[in-house]
Amino acid sequence: MNDTTTQKLTLFNFWVAFGAFGLACFFGLYQVLERSGMFSFIQSPAVYFASVSTHGVLMAFVLTTFFIMGFGYYTATDSLKQPIWNPKLAWAGYGVCLFGVVLAAVPLLLGKASVLYTFYPPIQANAFFYIGATLLVVGSWIWAVIMIVMLQQWKQAHPGETVPLPMFATAANAFLWLWTSAGVAMEAVFQLLPWSLGLMDTIDVGLARTLFAWTLHPIVYFWLIPAYIALYSYVPQAAGGKLFSDELARLAFLLILVFGLPIGFHHLYMDPEQNHGWKLLHMVGTFAVAIPTLLTGFTVIASLEMAGRQRGGQGLFGWIGALPWKNPMVLAAILSLLMLVLGGFGGIVNASYAMNAMVHNTAWVPGHFHLIFAGTVVTLYFALAYQLWPRLCGRKLISEELVLVQLWSWFIGMGIMTTPWHVLGLLGQPRRISAVHYNSVLTLAWDPYELLMVIGGFVLLVSACLFVYLLYKTQTEGVGLESQSGDEGMNLQPVRPLPAWLNDFGLWNRVIGVLMALSYGVPILQFFFLKTYSPTAWGY
Amino acid sequence: MNSNSLMSTISSWINRFETELQVDKLERKWLRVALGMVVLFVGSILLTAIVSGVHPPSHVETIDSASLHLGGEFAEDKLGVQAEALADGTLLVKLVAGRYGFYPREIEIPAGRKIKFRIASMDVLHGAHIPMTNMSTMIVPGYVAEVTTVFPKPGEYPMLCNEYCGMGHDHMWSKVTVTTPEDWRAPAEEIRHE
Numbered sequence: 001m002n003d004t005t006t007q008k009l010t011l012f013n014f015w016v017a018f019g020a021f022g023l024a025c026f027f028g029l030y031q032v033l034e035r036s037g038m039f040s041f042i043q044s045p046a047v048y049f050a051s052v053s054t055h056g057v058l059m060a061f062v063l064t065t066f067f068i069m070g071f072g073y074y075t076a077t078d079s080l081k082q083p084i085w086n087p088k089l090a091w092a093g094y095g096v097c098l099f100g101v102v103l104a105a106v107p108l109l110l111g112k113a114s115v116l117y118t119f120y121p122p123i124q125a126n127a128f129f130y131i132g133a134t135l136l137v138v139g140s141w142i143w144a145v146i147m148i149v150m151l152q153q154w155k156q157a158h159p160g161e162t163v164p165l166p167m168f169a170t171a172a173n174a175f176l177w178l179w180t181s182a183g184v185a186m187e188a189v190f191q192l193l194p195w196s197l198g199l200m201d202t203i204d205v206g207l208a209r210t211l212f213a214w215t216l217h218p219i220v221y222f223w224l225i226p227a228y229i230a231l232y233s234y235v236p237q238a239a240g241g242k243l244f245s246d247e248l249a250r251l252a253f254l255l256i257l258v259f260g261l262p263i264g265f266h267h268l269y270m271d272p273e274q275n276h277g278w279k280l281l282h283m284v285g286t287f288a289v290a291i292p293t294l295l296t297g298f299t300v301i302a303s304l305e306m307a308g309r310q311r312g313g314q315g316l317f318g319w320i321g322a323l324p325w326k327n328p329m330v331l332a333a334i335l336s337l338l339m340l341v342l343g344g345f346g347g348i349v350n351a352s353y354a355m356n357a358m359v360h361n362t363a364w365v366p367g368h369f370h371l372i373f374a375g376t377v378v379t380l381y382f383a384l385a386y387q388l389w390p391r392l393c394g395r396k397l398i399s400e401e402l403v404l405v406q407l408w409s410w411f412i413g414m415g416i417m418t419t420p421w422h423v424l425g426l427l428g429q430p431r432r433i434s435a436v437h438y439n440s441v442l443t444l445a446w447d448p449y450e451l452l453m454v455i456g457g458f459v460l461l462v463s464a465c466l467f468v469y470l471l472y473k474t475q476t477e478g479v480g481l482e483s484q485s486g487d488e489g490m491n492l493q494p495v496r497p498l499p500a501w502l503n504d505f506g507l508w509n510r511v512i513g514v515l516m517a518l519s520y521g522v523p524i525l526q527f528f529f530l531k532t533y534s535p536t537a538w539g540y
Numbered sequence: 541m542n543s544n545s546l547m548s549t550i551s552s553w554i555n556r557f558e559t560e561l562q563v564d565k566l567e568r569k570w571l572r573v574a575l576g577m578v579v580l581f582v583g584s585i586l587l588t589a590i591v592s593g594v595h596p597p598s599h600v601e602t603i604d605s606a607s608l609h610l611g612g613e614f615a616e617d618k619l620g621v622q623a624e625a626l627a628d629g630t631l632l633v634k635l636v637a638g639r640y641g642f643y644p645r646e647i648e649i650p651a652g653r654k655i656k657f658r659i660a661s662m663d664v665l666h667g668a669h670i671p672m673t674n675m676s677t678m679i680v681p682g683y684v685a686e687v688t689t690v691f692p693k694p695g696e697y698p699m700l701c702n703e704y705c706g707m708g709h710d711h712m713w714s715k716v717t718v719t720t721p722e723d724w725r726a727p728a729e730e731i732r733h734e
Contacts (some may be wrong), residue, residue, distance in 0.1 A: 122665075279596060364670070533682045540707055
């Protein structure tokens with residue numbers, strides 16, 4: 001079911017997301033050029049750090065939040081076959097988010113909020129930046145509530161039935177987001193806002209970093225879940241097969257929800273304000289959350305293999321060649337999985353309690369998250385956009401070939417850009433510098449990699465522009481579709497009745513409550529018992 | 541509960557779960573491989589952490605960053621490589637991190653000997669990393685960062701700030717010279733020689 005309200009709401013959310021994405025790619029190219037040091041006339045730390053802050057906010061907060069909201073509305077109506085609950089509220093949420101983005105964008109673009117998207121007190125930004133970011137989060141809570149209400153409505157209307165997998169995952173993401181965003185919301189409301197408005201002179205940096213770490217890790221699963229929905233609910237169909245196991249897919253989403261949350265301290269391994277016992281505890285959870293990803297890799301590859309063999313693929317690897325590589329969803333899945341394997345390997349290095357010291361805050365880290373987020377996740381966002389656009393606009397994609405060129409070029413560009421970053425990280429290059437000024441023999445070894453990074457940046461910008469162009473042209477000039485069936489492509493095979501723990505979140509929210517209290521209770525409360533000295537605000 | 545009965549309880553849980561979920565045979569195998577990998581990784585980290593005491597810098601000690609210059613261990617005249625080694629022979633190095641440098645800007649330390657760094661920020665967040673070594677720590681205002689390591693190879697190393705700290709962040713670095721143990725002299729001795 002795909003009524004016009006849903007179509008409009010989804011398209012409006014998607015255009016903010018992809019508009020932000022396109023703009024952020026221009027900032028990205030400027031950054032690799034500036035950072036390479038090859039063009040002295042564009043060197044400027046002031047512009048660079050304003051640009052990095054804007055690029056980070058646009059990609060990590062605007063692209064993701066708006067895409068997830070739009071995709072959530074589409075998935076809920078399409079898989080549950082029921083209209084959006086309270087569309088006016090949904091539009092209000094959209095408005096609050098958009099207003100927040102505009103409010104934050106002004107100081108960002110004026111260079112009054114060059115604090116990076118991770119905020120970094122005691123360096124202080126203009127208050128409007130924090131207010132805007134807070135409104136973006138508050139608006140997204142409205143989306144989360146609508147998703148949860150729609151799930152409950154469906155369950156009441158279908159007692160004993162199993163929730164369709166795409167909606168189960170979307171609801172898991174809504175709960176995940178409510179839990180996740182609580183950390184940064186507390187930091188904003190109790191610390192950043194009163195401090196930036198001049199109501200408080202000082203800020204407890206240890207507490208602020210702990211609260212931000214609460215959000216910083218699970219937020220990546222908030223971004224990842226729509227990509228996993230694509231892998232589970234669209235890719236097997238697109239490849240001409242079916243999902244290997246619906247139940248293990250649910251289990252994977254539940255494990256991400258539960259173990260994705262209490263593990264933020266692997267971002268604080270190198271920090272002095274938390275004891276190593278807590279870091280060890282979060283380390284165990286960090287590795288546990290690798291299990292759902294390993295399960296996903298298996299289930300999706302097994303589904304692809306079944307499809308490849310049905311299409312006549314033979315032998316140990318013959319099924320790979322038999323896959324429909326020219327189907328955008330299948331191609332995106334293959335490229336994403338490749339990047340997930342490499343990025344996941346890097347992630348295990350980051351998660352490793354002691355080895356982290358070698359790569360912490362080096363260029364390795366942006367190499368890792370560009371591979372996983374901009375690579376795996378965003379590639380599947382592209383595929384979902386190509387999948388949904390004809391249904392949202394009632395028009396055919398203007399060119400199947402250019403879609404494939406776009407997906408391949410993004411993959412190649414990401415490879416060219418992130419490989420030198422990984423190497424530079426191992427050679428010790430810090431991640432957040434605007435240029436290399438160190439007068440040291442050791443840092444001379446960095447030079448050749450800077451050139452590769454620039455080439456990667458160019459390829460990626462071209463690919464991003466092509467993506468936005470394809471969507472725009474399809475919407476304005478695409479050939480009209482004759483018939484429209486809403487759920488085409490989405491896997492909604494009937495599922496046998498499942499035990500309540502696989503069909504409901506009540507138990508899991510209680511488990512999360514206990515785990516969060518265990519992992520964050522004492523580490524947060526300690527700041528109220530320790531004699532802490534809070535610094536005043538600093539400019540930059 | 542002894543370890544055998546614990547193992548059998550866990551395996552009976554796994555069996556119940558797999559029957560309830562109707563997990564495919566191949567998938568069961570993979571689930572075990574995945575669990576095995578995670579247990580191996582977590583196990584080896586716990587082993588090095590608990591048995592050998594390998595931990596990232598996690599020294600929860602607060603300090604008033606606004607008054608470092610007024611006295612105490614981070615006053616200007618107390619910084620650098622300390623003349624007196626600790627009881628176990630570890631050399632103590634005290635640094636102040638501030639926009640834009642680690643002070644003192646140059647230090648000389650011997651290879652092959654335990655070095656304990658104590659670093660405090662006088663302003664914002666900083667991070668210290670010596671490339672190609674595991675000397676790395678965040679420096680958070682209000683806290684003393686403490687990290688202990690050994691540098692096996694002599695040479696000239698930069699100590700880089702790896703956390704965004706302001707417009708001059710690119711320029712924040714200091715020199716660390718690691719000498720052979722024979723060439724190294726305690727700072728107090730040097731003063732006497734001059």
